[in-house]
Amino acid sequence: MRMLCASTLIGEFFVIGFAGLVAMQLSDLSDTTIWTVSGVAMLLCVVLCGALGRRGGVTLGWVLQAALVASGFVVPTMFFLGIVFAALWWASVHFGRRIDEAKARWARLASEAEQGGDEAAATPA
Known part of the structure; x- marks a missing residue:
């Protein structure tokens, strides 16, 4: 899940940066306000990747x-x-959790098969 969500957040990082550039031209807000808000949002994207x-x-x-x-x-x-991006975020969370569950199930099955194989190899025929 983390990989999919982090990919979405990095995409948002760039979109927010470009939106800041557009907001400078279309908005009556000061450049300082626009870049403070955009910068905090961009920083939050990067921090959330780790969190x-x-x-x-x-x-x-x-x-x-x-x-x-x-x-x-x-x-x-x-x-x-x-x-x-909200739809991408939902998909990243939803399908990421399903992928994580499938990986855990496969790892558990592989572990059980390995343990079963070790017992069979240790038992004389």
């Missing part, structure tokens, strides 16, 4: 998704991009 394995990491990711959608009030295209 995904910890409690609350995925929840903070959802908060970031909501903020990305809300940024559409400054740059209207971000409504669309925010929804796209």
